[in-house]
Amino acid sequence: MGGGARLVGTVEVVGAKNSVLKLMAASLLAEGTTTLTNCPEILDVPLMADVLRSLGCTVEVDHGTVSIDVPAEPSAEADYRSVSKLRASVCVLGPLVARCRRAVVPLPGGDAIGSRPLDMHQAGLRKLGATTEIEHGRVVAHAKELHGAQIWLDFPSVGATENILMAAVLADGTTVIDNAAREPEIVDLCVMLSQMGAKIDGVGSSTLTVYGVTGLAPTDHRVIGDRIVGATWAFAAAMTCGEVTVNGVDPHHIDLVLDKLRTAGARTEIRADSFTISMHDRPRAVDFVTLPFPGFATDLQPMAIALSAIADGTSMITENVFEARFRFVDEMVRLGADARTDGHHAVIRGVERLSSAPVWASDIRAGAGLVLAGLCADGATQVWDVEHIDRGYPRFVENLRGLGADVSRVRTDPDA
Ligand code: UD1
DSSP, rough: OOOOOOEEEEEEEBBOHHHHHHHHHHHHSSSSEEEESSSSOOOOHHHHHHHHHTTTTTTEEEEEEEEEEEESOSBBOEEEEEEEHHHGGGHHHHHHHHHSEEEEOOOOOOOTTTOOOOHHHHHHHHHHTOOEEETEEEEEEEEEEEEEEOOOEEOOOOOHHHHHHHTTTTSSEEEETOOOOOHHHHHHHHHHHTTTOOOEETTOOOOEEOOOOOOOOEEEOOOOOHHHHOOOHHHHHTTOOOEEESSSGGGGGHHHHHHHHHHTOOOOEEETTTEEEEOOSSSOHHHEBBBBBTTBBBHHHHHHHHHHHBSSEEEEEEOOSSSTGGGGHHHHHTOOOOOETTTTTEEEOOOOOOOOOOEEEEEEHHHHHHHHHTTEEESSSEOOOOHHHTTTTHHHHHHHTTTOOOOOOOOOOOOO
């Protein structure tokens, strides 16, 4: 890819990766066919479909629509090979315990962004009356019956909130999840569960009250737009002094991001499900602190680093959610960024221009951040291992080209 282009135009954003995978898992809670629309065409969706097939479901993935036919008695044991490829597949744990009173879910592999333990998922399920152990690399859970409980999370974990919520909807009695995560994807899950017949109060707040019901029905649901993808385009526009309209995302899901970009000098126009962002000068340096929603999303930390790398001034970035997420900063340094990390802080002194280099994407968001940096580098930057980006950004290269970026995908066939 070559640097230097100003991104101008309109980009359409579809459903959120971090929503669709949980909604697919939630379909397990009801016998029959659940249909999800506005699904992103990313690799993780067919991988999750394989996980559900290994549990006895019939799954059809057709462009933006996913239909899942759940049998009366799904299998409680997820297939190792499917689960190991997809970290998010651990979210079948809660629905399986609720539906089958038993679950065997292999532990997904490690992750380049840091350790991702399941202690809060397990502690929550235990409070609901399940036993859970890690045995032979698998989470094994049993529950004769599930009952309501008061659960306090040590940290508002997205995955733990989702697993506990999906088990609690079919528990006997009332469950209160305190210090619950409040991400828009959790709200989307609550909306779908409510459509299925679940009774949940406090949706969107940090206290969720779940009144258990005896059964749920399948439903049709449209996945919310991907705020992380939408915000990535906002950063791309700001970094290239461009003007981009982003459709399909609720701008209020990224209020803080847009406010930071305005502080950096951008102008924004906000509409119901769309926004336009434009930038006319080199961005000014701003500080970023990652926190659970409504804080600045850790998934956007690489974009914050990329922006800071070319901003006028010095920025401090603080990472509070995933300890190893700064590992990719070395790749930014390869592109000429003046960046230093110490523990969970990074200090970046902006330079006027980055310089192209071969760099390696270690995860979805690091990959996107490196591509954004490459847009502001002299010469042609090669980003390797871009399969990571495919896991989160549908049609990334096509969308970039549509906005005027000089970028192409070079197939490297190992057998060639
Ligand atoms: C989800 C998102 C991910 C996002 C993250 C934080 C999906 C598929 N992934 O990941 O893109 O970056 O939320 O917004 O939705 N933790 C524990 N014990 C637990 C659970 C979590 O210590 O039992 C820790 C984690 O190590 C991490 C922090 O809590 O440091 C946040 O993790 P969590 O919110 O659970 O993230 P995920 O659900 O894995």
